[in-house]
Amino acid sequence: MFVDYVEIEVQAGNGGPGCVSFHTEKYIPKGGPDGGDGGHGSNIVAVADPHMTTLLDYRYHRKYKGQNGRPGSGALKTGKSGETVKLRVPVGTIFKNLDNNEIVVDLKEPGEEAELARGGRGGKGNHFFKSATNQAPRTSQPGEPGERLHLAMELKLLADVGLVGQPNAGKSTILAAFSAARPKIADYPFTTLVPNLGIVSFREYKSCVMADIPGLIKGAAEGKGLGHQFLKHIQRTRLLVYVVDCNEDNIIDTRGTLEKELEEFDETLTERPSLTVITKIDTMPESDLKEIKNKLPAEYMYLSAVSQKGSAEFLQAIERELDKQRT
Ligand SMILES: Nc1nc2c(ncn2[C@@H]2O[C@H](COP(=O)(O)OP(=O)(O)O)[C@@H](O)[C@H]2O)c(=O)[nH]1
Ligand SMILES: [Mg+2]
Numbered sequence: 522m523f524v525d526y527v528e529i530e531v532q533a534g535n536g537g538p539g540c541v542s543f544h545t546e547k548y549i550p551k552g553g554p555d556g557g558d559g560g561h562g563s564n565i566v567a568v569a570d571p572h573m574t575t576l577l578d579y580r581y582h583r584k585y586k587g588q589n590g591r592p593g594s595g596a597l598k599t600g601k602s603g604e605t606v607k608l609r610v611p612v613g614t615i616f617k618n619l620d621n622n623e624i625v626v627d628l629k630e631p632g633e634e635a636e637l638a639r640g641g642r643g644g645k646g647n648h649f650f651k652s653a654t655n656q657a658p659r660t661s662q663p664g665e666p667g668e669r670l671h672l673a674m675e676l677k678l679l680a681d682v683g684l685v686g687q688p689n690a691g692k693s694t695i696l697a698a699f700s701a702a703r704p705k706i707a708d709y710p711f712t713t714l715v716p717n718l719g720i721v722s723f724r725e726y727k728s729c730v731m732a733d734i735p736g737l738i739k740g741a742a743e744g745k746g747l748g749h750q751f752l753k754h755i756q757r758t759r760l761l762v763y764v765v766d767c768n769e770d771n772i773i774d775t776r777g778t779l780e781k782e783l784e785e786f787d788e789t790l791t792e793r794p795s796l797t798v799i800t801k802i803d804t805m806p807e808s809d810l811k812e813i814k815n816k817l818p819a820e821y822m823y824l825s826a827v828s829q830k831g832s833a834e835f836l837q838a839i840e841r842e843l844d845k846q847r848t
Contacts, residue, residue, distance in 0.1 A: 525676040527579040528619065534562025534603035536641035536664025537590030539649070543657065544596075554658055555597050556647035562640030562667040563587025563603030567616060569628035570609040571789030574759040574846055576676050579608075587638070590664055593646040603640055611676050612789070613757065619671040631789050637672065641665035680718055680732035681843055683758030685779055688736030690764045691800040691826055693717065696733040698826040699836065704733050716754045723840045732758060737782050752786040760842050761795040767802050767810065772817060794842050797821045798835060803828040 537559025544552025565587055588603030616626040616637060626635040644662030651658055684692040693704040700719025716732040723729070735751045755761065761783075769775045776797055783790040799817070802810055803825035814823065822838060824831040 525576040525674075525678060527576045527583070527674045529579055529583045529585065529672050529674060530669070531565045531608075531638045531672060532584070532586045532669045533565050533606075533638035533640040533667030534587030535589045535667050536560070536562050536643040537592045537600035538663045539644035539646035539661035540593035540595065540598075540600075541647040541659055541661045542595035551657075553656065554647040554651050555595055556661050557593030557595070557598040557600065558646050558649070559593050559643030559662075559664045560590030560600030561602040561643050562590045562664065563606050564636055564640045565606045565608065565638040567608045567610055567614070567626055567628060567635050567637050569612040569614065569631055569633045571612055571631040572792060573609055573611040574793070575611065576614065576674050577846075579610075579674060587640055587667055589667075590641070590643045593643065593661070597646070597648055600643055602643070607634075608637070610674065613676055615675045615677075617673040617675065619673050625670070625672065638668040638670050641667045677757065678759065679716060679754050679757040681729035681758065682721070682731040682760045682762055682839055683716075683734050683755050684731065684762050684764050685734055685737060685755060685783070686764035687766075687775065687779070690736070690766050692733045692736070692764050694826040695764065695798075695800065695824070696731055698829065699832070700731060702731075702733075716751075721836070721839070723836055727840065729839065729843055734758075737779055739778055739782065752783065755783065755790065756787060759794070759846060760839065761790070761793055762839070763795060763797040765797065765799050767799045767805055767813060767823070772799060772813065794846065796838055796842060798824050800824045800826060802830060 539558050540556035542556040544555045587606050590602050591600035593600045612631050614628050618625050642665045644664045647658045647661045650660050686692050693706045696702050696704055696719045699721045702717050702719030704717035716734050718732050720728050721731045734754050763779055765772050765775050802823050822835055824835050
């Protein structure tokens with residue numbers, strides 16, 4: 522497992538100051554105090570966004586400041602409050618307070634929101650200080666300061682790339698072909714009980730972590746064949762690669778079943794970037810393969826993990842998809 526980790530500073534908005542003002546109107550010489558309260562400073566909130574897969578944006582922008590509340594004004598007008606600042610982060614992000622190492626927020630569900638730093642309350646205007654003994658107070662409060670915190674953000678990822686396929690599709694063979702990992706490879710289902718991880722190198726020293734996720738069968742989303750445990754691993758990858766054996770009777774159906782199982786488990790998984798690779802193409806005559814290609818979506822890729830045919834395109838596509846997520 523590797524961890525995406527960034528430290529940031531958040532400063533919620535200060536409250537706006539209360540106002541000192543007196544009601545003035547023709548023929549009413551001594552109107553009462555009517556200074557309004559200051560506005561509330563911006564809160565800073567974290568939101569779990571299922572479309573996000575890394576904390577990369579936060580590496581380049583580390584300080585987040587909320588707006589201050591506006592001052593109150595006469596005629597009991599409250600100052601405008603600062604707008605809430607929302608930090609969008611991947612599901613599974615944890616925020617720790619660096620001053621005491623406590624976990625402040627742990628976002629587990631898509632769409633979940635949690636407050637990181639509270640904006641300051643606006644100060645009371647002078648109307649608030651009116652009393653029987655003081656009919657014309659000239660006091661008002663300053664706004665309260667907004668909270669300021671040093672936070673660490675942590676996202677525990679299993680891998681950049683998750684290979685998703687039926688048992689025997691050829692996932693472990695792909696991982697073994699492109700990395701130094703040596704997962705068990707065999708002709709029977711469920712040889713892979715835990716995800717195997719390997720480092721796959723691209724050109725120019727770039728690399729990614731690839732996970733061979735245990736085989737998915739129909740019903741996995743209901744827990745069949747250790748389904749839930751496997752699907753949880755898939756949630757912690759940034760790019761899904763669907764792996765389908767070219768000898769499948771109906772490649773589109775098989776691909777569809779895989780996607781459906783993921784969707785039933787976590788519907789946001791279908792929005793995650795994905796590629797589809799048709800593998801074991803060395804086992805099929807060129808002419809048959811041509812026929813298959815004609816029927817399948819143009820973006821599908823074709824690979825033999827044994828002969829390495831198609832491997833350059835395969836790796837380039839992965840690199841490109843991962844790069845997209847970095848921009
Ligand atoms: N000829 C050939 N056989 C393959 C290829 N990929 C996998 N296999 C075979 O298919 C079987 C299942 O492969 P494996 O990688 O264990 O599948 P997994 O269950 O998806 O991990 C094994 O017998 C592999 O040797 C390939 O590209 N070409
Ligand atoms: Mg395997």
